[in-house]
Amino acid sequence: xxxxxxxxxxxxxxxxxxxxxxxxxxxxxxxxxxxxxxxxxxxxxxxxxxxxxxxxxxxxxxxxxxxxxxxxxxxxxxxxxxxxxxxxxxxxxxxxxxxxxxxxxxxxxxxxxxxxxxxxxxxxxxxxxxxxxxxxxxxxxxxxxxxxxxxxxxxxxxxxxxxxxxxxxxxxxxxxxxxxxxxxxxxxxxxxxxxxxxxxxxxxxxxxx
Amino acid sequence: xxxxxxxxxxxxxxxxxxxxxxxxxxxxxxxxxxxxxxxxxxxxxxxxxxxxxxxxxxxxxxxxxxxxxxxxxxxxxxxxxxxxxxxxxxxxxxxxxxxxxxxxxxxxxxxxxxxxxxxxxxxxxxxxxxxxxxxxxxxxxxxxxxxxxxxxxxxxxxxxxxxxxxxxxxxxxxxxxxxxxxxxxxxxxxxxxxxxxxxxxxxxxxxxx
DNA sequence: TCGTGTGAAGACGTTCACAGCT
DNA sequence: AGCTGTGAACGTCTTCACACGA
Numbered sequence: 001x002x003x004x005x006x007x008x009x010x011x012x013x014x015x016x017x018x019x020x021x022x023x024x025x026x027x028x029x030x031x032x033x034x035x036x037x038x039x040x041x042x043x044x045x046x047x048x049x050x051x052x053x054x055x056x057x058x059x060x061x062x063x064x065x066x067x068x069x070x071x072x073x074x075x076x077x078x079x080x081x082x083x084x085x086x087x088x089x090x091x092x093x094x095x096x097x098x099x100x101x102x103x104x105x106x107x108x109x110x111x112x113x114x115x116x117x118x119x120x121x122x123x124x125x126x127x128x129x130x131x132x133x134x135x136x137x138x139x140x141x142x143x144x145x146x147x148x149x150x151x152x153x154x155x156x157x158x159x160x161x162x163x164x165x166x167x168x169x170x171x172x173x174x175x176x177x178x179x180x181x182x183x184x185x186x187x188x189x190x191x192x193x194x195x196x197x198x199x200x201x202x203x204x205x206x207x208x209x
Numbered sequence: 210x211x212x213x214x215x216x217x218x219x220x221x222x223x224x225x226x227x228x229x230x231x232x233x234x235x236x237x238x239x240x241x242x243x244x245x246x247x248x249x250x251x252x253x254x255x256x257x258x259x260x261x262x263x264x265x266x267x268x269x270x271x272x273x274x275x276x277x278x279x280x281x282x283x284x285x286x287x288x289x290x291x292x293x294x295x296x297x298x299x300x301x302x303x304x305x306x307x308x309x310x311x312x313x314x315x316x317x318x319x320x321x322x323x324x325x326x327x328x329x330x331x332x333x334x335x336x337x338x339x340x341x342x343x344x345x346x347x348x349x350x351x352x353x354x355x356x357x358x359x360x361x362x363x364x365x366x367x368x369x370x371x372x373x374x375x376x377x378x379x380x381x382x383x384x385x386x387x388x389x390x391x392x393x394x395x396x397x398x399x400x401x402x403x404x405x406x407x408x409x410x411x412x413x414x415x416x417x418x
Numbered sequence: 419t420c421g422t423g424t425g426a427a428g429a430c431g432t433t434c435a436c437a438g439c440t
Numbered sequence: 441a442g443c444t445g446t447g448a449a450c451g452t453c454t455t456c457a458c459a460c461g462a
Contacts, residue, residue, distance in 0.1 A: 012405060044432080046433055049430095053446070062441075097310065158445080178312070195312050205380040214452090216453060
């Protein structure tokens, strides 16, 4: 639908910029130059400016950017204006861990429910969100208009679980299982493969001088 | 040192291929074609073949690749021939979660110890690896020749912790804190930013048709 | 004939360098 | 004068297409 395709990496960086802008705002800064913001985000100034042009013009030549304006503009561009409900599918070790880790909430997401094949085993683990049986996923997604899911089930059942999510209307899956998920084009999958990241590190450790 | 630079992404894919090869091996397959293996890994055949050429020639024209030979060749290329010791730095919710989650061990890594500012609070959490105070990190790294660390401390102290790791000789850091780590060129940092991944998904969910 | 290995072409993303606003 | 916005140049990675060996 877009005339000019926006690089996927640019979207990642936009989130990063937003985080930096929030920090600047907390520190009382009102304006910031592309080079200052880029420095904070670990990118080159030209890249930051280019990334922003994909969404519009936000700066004032000779001056820089208004911290709050740019932050809000990026928030809008990312579609993060209202709180997004997220569900956790699979509440084993990793799933429960992520539920306890509140990193998501800090950035404006609310994990509203968790699902597991054996919910009874999870309840006792001191989590604050309700835990339901796997069979209730579809109903819950439909009733609560959930579009984002975090998938933490074992690799063997990941595809099956993903099918269920997609069928119920989920449009984005954050996949922690080491499985290549097959989903329709309209659904986005972001894979976080922890073992792969470690293996990758291992290569650079062995081959660095 | 290399004449031809190997794309960082190719290294990631190599780990992926290796995982697929292990699965094929379990299923009793002895040979595999580039298109079959590429399909399993979710890439195009030409890309797989190109990736392999960075490290040598492993196939037989007209036939394909020997599953075990290719697997071993990739393992060697990745420097994964012997078990790598890894330490966990920061044993809060996320750190403990990752310790419980045995995904790393499955791929041949051994988490040998964990470190936390308040180790006493962690011991009770039913983890099998020893937990030491943060002050012992340097000694441990030196004595055990540790080169890989998983960093799960809060963002505010991440840089400080990283400095300590690097100073003691760590060469690769898997960083889960939402902080841009400043390290020497010889050290590799892989960032896993969970909130960023969710935000990224959010964009595609809002903008998909 | 089949499937690998690979130079060449193409697509994509980044960086430069400067025009143009304030 | 200062800093953004951006076309053009550059570099990197991916894909093509075909030569070559089994």
